[in-house]
Structure formats: structure tokens, C-alpha cells
Amino acid sequence: MAEYRSARPEERNEYIDLANYAFGADFETLLPKVYGKGIDSSSLQMVAVDEQGRMRALVAVLPERLNVCDHKLQTGYLGTVSVHPRARGEGHMKVLMNSWLERLSEEAYDMIVLAGQRQRYEYFGFTLGGARVKHTVTQDNIRHALKDTNAEGISFCPLFEAEGAVALAQRLNTSRLAHVERAAQILPQIMKTFNLNPLGVLEAGRLIGYLLVNKEGNEISELALEHPDQIVRTIKAYMANQEVWRVTVNSPDYDKALNAQLGELAEECVIETSDMYNILDFANVVEAYLTLKHRSTGLVAGEFSAVMDGQPVTARVDEHGVTVERTAKPDAVTLSKQQAQKLLLTQHSRYMEVGAPAGWFPLPLFWYKTDKF
Structure with a gap:
């Protein structure tokens, strides 16, 4: 009979090794905010251990405080769903998932979020939804639509090498209409989630914002600047700096300034689902x-x-x-x-014939990639 329980601090290497083996990844690098060296995340991990003491499965939840127009919501991002290949089909994931859902409901969580295969998690009460706006900007768009835009003076550097980076990044995040609270003491680890590269945006040498980009430099998962009039100048300067032909910029539907300005020049604009949600x-x-x-x-x-x-x-x-x-x-x-x-x-x-006022639904739920787990 398997034992289902929270992981213990001394099992850190074991649960990370299980996740690495199940996914073929390096979770200390992939999710340093949870699995980085020196971080004890054992309380976030619920594990299945067999009669021989071997860890067979793992499901983790990262608690996140969400502020939406000053409404405080307690949410949890569920991830690292790992089952040892030789333990698949034994029902461990089902037990761990249901145990987490019961615990979070008892602890008065408002919502649980995850990214995963739709039907797999529909069995546990999750629904694929939310909204992510994806603009694709090409060099042709820049050359024609921004030919008169002056991007001189905009430059880039590793974000946390710039003076005042943590304070500015925190201020820009909390100024949003909706944001997940980010711990300042581990902000560099948070902003490197999923191998993101945090770049500081400078104007005349002064830090004015940041970008979170992928390894290839062709996807911006988060763009935060002090003023809306810096958006298109930053995009033009970034594409010249990176020498990429095409860049995808992701944003929430409620970021009106960013979506309005990119919509004026982007080659494409697509609205996609963002995550899976279980509302409690x-x-x-x-x-x-x-x-x-x-x-x-x-x-x-x-x-x-x-x-x-x-x-x-x-x-x-x-x-x-x-x-x-x-x-x-x-x-x-x-x-x-x-x-x-x-x-x-x-x-x-x-x-759906439910009589809701036009345009009320769907609601604009969105998670930035760096806040995912």
C-alpha cells in the first residue's frame, strides 16, 4: 500500500530527481524559484511512496497571492505532476490530485491554475480558458509602420545588473490592474522561470522597464515599462538589437495600452486560451x-x-x-x-443560453509565464 503525504526536507534531491526523470528536464534550472539550490520547497510537494520507501509520484502546488483591482485572491499554481515510468497506471496521480484539491478547498483557496492536457485535467474539475493576446511583429512592420519612430537612446542589459532593478520591477508589477505578488528576495529566480532571460530596458542609461524573453530572443512573454509612449520605441530598438526577423509579444487582454499600440503595427493578432482553471x-x-x-x-x-x-x-x-x-x-x-x-x-x-449581459463573459484571466509553475 502506497503512502501519500507531504515531502520531507531531507527528500529534496529525491523529489527533484523524480521530476527530472519523468520530464527529462533539469528542474533546478527550469524552476529556480521553487527548486533552486538553498530553497526548501518540500511543503509544496505531495508525494506517493511505496512499501519499499521509493518515491513513485509527485504533484506540487505553488501558493500565489493574486491582486485583481485590489481584490485579494488566494490561488495555487499546480505543477510538477510526475509519475515514475514503472509506476504509471497505479493510480498515484489521481490520489495526489484529489488530495490537493480537498486540502486547498479546506484552506479556502479561491482558484487553482495549471497548464496541461485538456481532457486529462477536466476529470479533476479544471477548464481550459482565460485569454492571452499574441501579437506577431516583423521587420517589415517595423520598417513601414515605425519608419518615423525614433528609438535612439534605447538600449538593453541584463536586468539585475542595472541599478534599482528589483525596486523598479516590483513597482511595475504591482502597478498592473492584476498581478501575482512576487517575493523581492527571490525576484531574479522568479523572473528566470522556464529559462526566461530578463532584460533591462534603458533610455539614455536610465532603467525604464524590462522584457522577459525566451532563449531564441523571438518571444517576449512580458513587457513592462514606466510609460506607454515607450512601448513601440522599445519594440523597434529590441528588434534591431537582437537582429531577429519576427517577434511574438504576449499580453493579457486587459493591457489596453500595449494591445492598442501593437495592434496598430503587428502582422498578426491572435487571442488564445491561457491556462486551465478550477474555481473554488x-x-x-x-x-x-x-x-x-x-x-x-x-x-x-x-x-x-x-x-x-x-x-x-x-x-x-x-x-x-x-x-x-x-x-x-x-x-x-x-x-x-x-x-x-x-x-x-x-x-x-x-x-450558452444563460441570459448574461452581452460582453460580460469570458472573464480575462491571465498568468504571466514567469508566474507559472
């Missing part, structure tokens, strides 16, 4: 993200009432903003968990 507290999530959508792209006035996975929710938008109550009207629609998440998180909502 529907009222908190609806209130936070309706407020975000109201403050960014806007919402029409109206009311929507539903019982979502047994939780009554009534939301209103009027001249005073967004209000959400934990009650439901007598004629409220009743939705299962999967139906409710499809409505709130996916483009499928437009085909």
Missing part, C-alpha cells in the same frame, strides 16, 4: 474579474444571477461599478461546475 469560490472570482473587465475594456450595465456548482451568485454593473452578492434570484439559472466555468472562462459562453 465563484463569487470572489466573478467580483474580481468583472471589476477588472469593467475598468479596462468596459462592461454594459446589467445583472446576472446563477447558482454555480451549488454557490449562489448575483452580479450587477451600474453607474457605481460592480457589486456581487452570495445570493441568487428565484429564477436564477443553475449551472454545474463545468458549465459555470465554460461560461466564465471560455469563448463557448457566447453559445
Whole structure:
């Protein structure tokens, strides 16, 4: 009989070795914010250990505090789902996943997030959704659309070699309408998640922002600058500096300044799903993200009432903003968990006959790559 429990500090090498073996990766390099040298992440790991004391499977959850328009949400990003090849089919992942879901529900988490194969995690109550905007900018776009844009004086350096990098990066992150809180003491490790390269953006030698780019330099997963008028100048300077033909820039739907400016010049713009989500507290999530959508792209006035996975929710938008109550009207629609998440998180909502005000859903959930796990 296998034992299912939290990992112990002295098992650090063992659970990292299991993850490395299962994925063929180096997790100390891939996720230094959790598995870096000197970091004890044993409390984040739930493991399956067989009768011989061998670690057979692992599922981890990284707790993350999320601030959405001053609404505080407790979330967890689930990852490192690892099963030893010789232990597959023994049911360890199912037990560990359900154990985590039960624990996080008891601890009053609002939502759990992960990235994974859709049907595999739908069995555990997750729904593929959210929104990531992806602009593709080419040198032709730069040459024609930005021919009169002066990018002189913009340069780049390794972010954490620049003076005041941690303070600026923290300030730019917390100034967003929605952000995951990032611990300043491990910010360099956080911003190197999944082998990202943090680049400081300087103007006349002064740090004005940063980019997080992939190894090849052709994908910007995060762009943060002090002022919107620095966006296209930075893109033009970056493409000249890197000598790449094509760059993809990812952003949340609610970043109006970035999306508006890139939309004026990009060769392509695609809106994709961002992650998989399991909502535990529907009222908190609806209130936070309706407020975000109201403050960014806007919402029409109206009311929507539903019982979502047994939780009554009534939301209103009027001249005073967004209000959400934990009650439901007598004629409220009743939705299962999967139906409710499809409505709130996916483009499928437009085909559902639920009487929601036009444009309210899907909600603009998004995780920056450096905040994933």
C-alpha cells in the first residue's frame, strides 16, 4: 500500500530527481524559484511512496497571492505532476490530485491554475480558458509602420545588473490592474522561470522597464515599462538589437495600452486560451474579474444571477461599478461546475443560453509565464 503525504526536507534531491526523470528536464534550472539550490520547497510537494520507501509520484502546488483591482485572491499554481515510468497506471496521480484539491478547498483557496492536457485535467474539475493576446511583429512592420519612430537612446542589459532593478520591477508589477505578488528576495529566480532571460530596458542609461524573453530572443512573454509612449520605441530598438526577423509579444487582454499600440503595427493578432482553471469560490472570482473587465475594456450595465456548482451568485454593473452578492434570484439559472466555468472562462459562453449581459463573459484571466509553475 502506497503512502501519500507531504515531502520531507531531507527528500529534496529525491523529489527533484523524480521530476527530472519523468520530464527529462533539469528542474533546478527550469524552476529556480521553487527548486533552486538553498530553497526548501518540500511543503509544496505531495508525494506517493511505496512499501519499499521509493518515491513513485509527485504533484506540487505553488501558493500565489493574486491582486485583481485590489481584490485579494488566494490561488495555487499546480505543477510538477510526475509519475515514475514503472509506476504509471497505479493510480498515484489521481490520489495526489484529489488530495490537493480537498486540502486547498479546506484552506479556502479561491482558484487553482495549471497548464496541461485538456481532457486529462477536466476529470479533476479544471477548464481550459482565460485569454492571452499574441501579437506577431516583423521587420517589415517595423520598417513601414515605425519608419518615423525614433528609438535612439534605447538600449538593453541584463536586468539585475542595472541599478534599482528589483525596486523598479516590483513597482511595475504591482502597478498592473492584476498581478501575482512576487517575493523581492527571490525576484531574479522568479523572473528566470522556464529559462526566461530578463532584460533591462534603458533610455539614455536610465532603467525604464524590462522584457522577459525566451532563449531564441523571438518571444517576449512580458513587457513592462514606466510609460506607454515607450512601448513601440522599445519594440523597434529590441528588434534591431537582437537582429531577429519576427517577434511574438504576449499580453493579457486587459493591457489596453500595449494591445492598442501593437495592434496598430503587428502582422498578426491572435487571442488564445491561457491556462486551465478550477474555481473554488465563484463569487470572489466573478467580483474580481468583472471589476477588472469593467475598468479596462468596459462592461454594459446589467445583472446576472446563477447558482454555480451549488454557490449562489448575483452580479450587477451600474453607474457605481460592480457589486456581487452570495445570493441568487428565484429564477436564477443553475449551472454545474463545468458549465459555470465554460461560461466564465471560455469563448463557448457566447453559445450558452444563460441570459448574461452581452460582453460580460469570458472573464480575462491571465498568468504571466514567469508566474507559472
